[in-house]
Amino acid sequence: MEGGSGHTSVPPSSSFDKSRVLDVKPLRSLVPLMPTSTQAPPFVCSPPFGPFPPGFTPFYPFCNLQGSQSSAEPHKQANPTRATNQDGGFPFSHPTQTPVGPIPAPIRSFRAPQPATAVPPHFSGASNGDTGSSIDTSREVGTPLPTQSVNAGGSVGLAMKEDGFIKSQKRAAPHLRGSNSSQKKMKKSQDVTFSLSVDGGKGSVGNSLMGVNSVHRDDGNREVVDYVLISFDALRRRLSQLEDSKESPAGIIRRADLKAGNISMSKGFRTNMRKRIGVVPGVEIGDIFFFRMEMCLVGLHSQSMAGIDYMNVRGDLEEEPVALSIVSSGGYDDDAEDSDVLIYSGQGGTKKDKQVADQKLERGNLALERSLRRANEVRVIRGMKDAVNPAAKVYVYDGLYTIKESWMEKGKSGCNIFKYKLVRLPGQPVAFAAWKSIQKWKEGFTSRVGLILPDLTSGAESVPVSLVNDVDDEKGPAYFTYFPTLKYSKSFKLTQPSFGCNCHNACLPGDLNCSCIQKNGGDFPYTANRILVSRKPLIHECGPTCPCFPNCKNRVSQTGLKVHLEVFRTKDRGWGLRSWDPIRAGTFICEYAGEVIDKVKQGGDEGENDEYIFDTTRVYDNSLKWNYEPGLLDEERYADSDEDFKVPSPLIISAKNVGNVARFMNHSCSPNVFWQPVLYEHNNESFLHIAFYAIKHIPPMTEFTYDYGIAQSEKFEAQSSDTLNRKKKCLCGSSKCRGYFG
DNA sequence: GATACTTCAATGCG
DNA sequence: CCGCATTGAAGTAT
Numbered sequence: 111m112e113g114g115s116g117h118t119s120v121p122p123s124s125s126f127d128k129s130r131v132l133d134v135k136p137l138r139s140l141v142p143l144m145p146t147s148t149q150a151p152p153f154v155c156s157p158p159f160g161p162f163p164p165g166f167t168p169f170y171p172f173c174n175l176q177g178s179q180s181s182a183e184p185h186k187q188a189n190p191t192r193a194t195n196q197d198g199g200f201p202f203s204h205p206t207q208t209p210v211g212p213i214p215a216p217i218r219s220f221r222a223p224q225p226a227t228a229v230p231p232h233f234s235g236a237s238n239g240d241t242g243s244s245i246d247t248s249r250e251v252g253t254p255l256p257t258q259s260v261n262a263g264g265s266v267g268l269a270m271k272e273d274g275f276i277k278s279q280k281r282a283a284p285h286l287r288g289s290n291s292s293q294k295k296m297k298k299s300q301d302v303t304f305s306l307s308v309d310g311g312k313g314s315v316g317n318s319l320m321g322v323n324s325v326h327r328d329d330g331n332r333e334v335v336d337y338v339l340i341s342f343d344a345l346r347r348r349l350s351q352l353e354d355s356k357e358s359p360a361g362i363i364r365r366a367d368l369k370a371g372n373i374s375m376s377k378g379f380r381t382n383m384r385k386r387i388g389v390v391p392g393v394e395i396g397d398i399f400f401f402r403m404e405m406c407l408v409g410l411h412s413q414s415m416a417g418i419d420y421m422n423v424r425g426d427l428e429e430e431p432v433a434l435s436i437v438s439s440g441g442y443d444d445d446a447e448d449s450d451v452l453i454y455s456g457q458g459g460t461k462k463d464k465q466v467a468d469q470k471l472e473r474g475n476l477a478l479e480r481s482l483r484r485a486n487e488v489r490v491i492r493g494m495k496d497a498v499n500p501a502a503k504v505y506v507y508d509g510l511y512t513i514k515e516s517w518m519e520k521g522k523s524g525c526n527i528f529k530y531k532l533v534r535l536p537g538q539p540v541a542f543a544a545w546k547s548i549q550k551w552k553e554g555f556t557s558r559v560g561l562i563l564p565d566l567t568s569g570a571e572s573v574p575v576s577l578v579n580d581v582d583d584e585k586g587p588a589y590f591t592y593f594p595t596l597k598y599s600k601s602f603k604l605t606q607p608s609f610g611c612n613c614h615n616a617c618l619p620g621d622l623n624c625s626c627i628q629k630n631g632g633d634f635p636y637t638a639n640r641i642l643v644s645r646k647p648l649i650h651e652c653g654p655t656c657p658c659f660p661n662c663k664n665r666v667s668q669t670g671l672k673v674h675l676e677v678f679r680t681k682d683r684g685w686g687l688r689s690w691d692p693i694r695a696g697t698f699i700c701e702y703a704g705e706v707i708d709k710v711k712q713g714g715d716e717g718e719n720d721e722y723i724f725d726t727t728r729v730y731d732n733s734l735k736w737n738y739e740p741g742l743l744d745e746e747r748y749a750d751s752d753e754d755f756k757v758p759s760p761l762i763i764s765a766k767n768v769g770n771v772a773r774f775m776n777h778s779c780s781p782n783v784f785w786q787p788v789l790y791e792h793n794n795e796s797f798l799h800i801a802f803y804a805i806k807h808i809p810p811m812t813e814f815t816y817d818y819g820i821a822q823s824e825k826f827e828a829q830s831s832d833t834l835n836r837k838k839k840c841l842c843g844s845s846k847c848r849g850y851f852g
Numbered sequence: 853g854a855t856a857c858t859t860c861a862a863t864g865c866g
Numbered sequence: 867c868c869g870c871a872t873t874g875a876a877g878t879a880t
Contacts, residue, residue, distance in 0.1 A: 364862090364863070364864090364872090364873065364874085365861085365862065365863075365873075365874065365875090367861085367862070368861090368862085368873090368874060368875060371875080371876090372875070372876090375875090375876080401861085401862085402860095402861060402862090403861095403875085403876090406875095406876070406877095412876075412877070413858095413859070413876065413877065413878095414859085414861080414874085414875050414876045414877080415858085415859040415860080415861055415874085415875080415876080416858070416859040416860080416876085416877080416878095417859075417860040418859090418860090419877090420878095436860085437860060438860070439860050439861095440860065441859090441860020441861090442860055444860080454860095455860080457858085457859070457860075458858080458859090460859090460860095462870090462871090463860095463870095473858080473859095473878080473879095474859090493860075500867085501862085501863080501864095502862080503861085503862085
């Protein structure tokens with residue numbers, strides 16, 4: 111994480127050539143006018159076509175745009191990275207049948223492709239008998255973890271892929287269990303029903319073909335940690351969704367986080383179970399968490415509530431406890447003002463948040479005391495209120511500290527409290543310190559180093575977007591017109607009008623009379639905090655024809671930016687996009703704004719034409735598995751499980767002349783953002799929009815990236831030198847980097 | 853290995 | 867927007 115200090119920065123404003131800066135400013139922006147009706151959400155520009163609700167005045171902000179645009183000087187400054195395309199790992203390799211046009215009302219209108227066709231033949235055979243029906247419970251119970259097999263390399267595995275864990279795997283027939291020979295090629299979990307009930311109890315650990323292998327359960331790595339966290343959150347979102355709609359299978363789920371954590375724990379979706387001092391493999395300084403359970407699952411801090419985690423080790427004479435990690439999040443009166451020093455309070459003596467008794471030198475307190483003498487490293491997690499969602503907390507892993515002093519003092523209530531002074535080991539990447547800087551930028555106490563413009567949208571978005579360069583002399587991206595949404599400037603096909611829902615005020619999860627919810631297969635696509643639950647071929651949001659208010663929870667992607675973003679200069683990839691705020695997995699980030707075009711021009715100006723193009727017909731990696739694993743719940747509905755789908759109708763967007771922040775998002779072969787087609791209206795798929803959501807939690811100041819995919823033509827063409835020239839060398843740096851993109 | 857105990861949660865309500 | 871009560875699960879200790 112870059113902290114904003116210690117980096118090369120642009121000269122102070124005094125030495126700045128302001129005229130040049132102003133020159134940049136022409137990032138002209140258009141603020142869309144608001145329809146007069148309250149029925150339309152803010153910042154949504156309806157295409158100039160009906161139907162419109164009564165009182166809705168179509169607005170054409172782009173009438174004279176052509177002129178102004180052409181005057182825009184095309185001094186395009188190639189952004190090497192910002193190349194074309196997009197997408198986030200979506201799968202469209204198989205032609206998928208997706209219903210088009212008028213959507214029949216049945217719940218689950220967009221079904222995933224039929225499993226039968228997708229399952230490799232040899233596998234269909236293996237799973238024979240499991241397909242489409244529940245596995246009988248008798249097989250479940252008492253089925254131990256698959257026999258561990260030691261392969262040539264000596265690694266121990268449970269029927270899994272070479273990379274050590276299974277993304278999602280179809281359950282093998284019983285006679286194949288324990289053998290990994292026939293399972294290598296399996297890609298997706300299909301329609302196998304795992305008859306595990308949510309509260310089936312800790313006994314039913316039966317199916318462990320999913321999850322994390324036994325080696326990684328003890329010692330993880332980055333990939334496994336990501337996998338565990340993504341799986342957990344997918345499950346948590348689904349439980350939350352069920353809870354919101356009051357249709358939770360096992361009664362009320364008050365705490366989706368605990369329930370999801372419990373299921374993950376009992377099914378082996380966890381890693382780094384072996385307790386350890388110091389570094390936890392796969393967990394990096396700066397990583398963020400939104401639930402205590404997440405830190406348990408990855409072995410960073412294994413106490414679900416307690417602030418001090420410790421383990422017994424052999425001491426000089428006998429076993430003694432040593433502290434492993436602590437969470438400082440305001441539960442006690444800590445001093446967390448300094449970002450390198452933490453005065454941490456001991457535990458105990460409290461009742462309902464109040465100090466009612468002297469603390470004793472036992473448990474965590476004793477461990478901290480021993481760790482002071484032993485001078486061992488202690489992991490520190492800092493928790494604080496989430497600015498975006500003040501009811502919730504965010505936790506940041508702030509790296510290793512050592513305990514320098516301890517003492518006892520009288521607390522405000524007069525009781526004795528232990529205090530421990532922890533000092534951060536030098537040389538670690540900044541984490542909490544960066545949060546403090548950001549807080550100061552927001553409060554206006556200090557200004558962002560390298561800030562070129564406080565808001566490059568000139569007010570077109572409801573939150574400012576900073577333009578920053580603290581690495582070189584570039585004063586800004588090439589001229590373009592900022593516009594917050596999609597422009598359908600040409601014709602589009604309206605097959606037939608359809609009508610919005612009849613919900614007044616807001617659509618409510620679980621209301622199956624709401625036609626918008628029906629179109630989403632009966633599920634409300636978002637949780638109460640505007641988090642996307644699952645990827646789907648299409649998300650149906652309420653549109654202008656719906657009478658519900660703009661704050662209806664089914665209008666997430668159309669209500670604009672919510673987090674404070676910045677467009678920043680990268681070291682070697684042109685401009686990029688990142689956030690000042692921490693982002694939860696499933697958070698809507700932005701849509702891909704621009705002008706809808708017919709096709710990408712080939713040849714000619716080359717290069718120029720495919721800069722800033724988003725094209726759904728490109729070929730995308732289909733390996734992203736983001737949705738919850740249905741086998742973990744006792745569900746009969748599986749619409750969300752398959753993520754191998756195709757965009758209902760092709761959409762090509764050019765953001766070269768007109769666009770929003772999305773045009774700055776760079777490519778990565780290991781992205782943290784995916785794209786998802788969203789339909790705002792009930793008319794026609796030509797009204798598609800492309801929305802970006804976070805794949806995983808993204809710490810502040812971490813660049814957003816998605817997978818640009820590969821131009822379709824190149825998939826079939828011979829790799830002529832011409833073709834290769836059009837590709838761009840990928841600088842994402844991921845271990846899974848394909849080497850090029852575009 | 854059952855069970856009690858402790859604990860810097862997370863939510864929802866008023 | 868807050869304080870409060872309620873519900874909770876992992877790990878540790880017994």
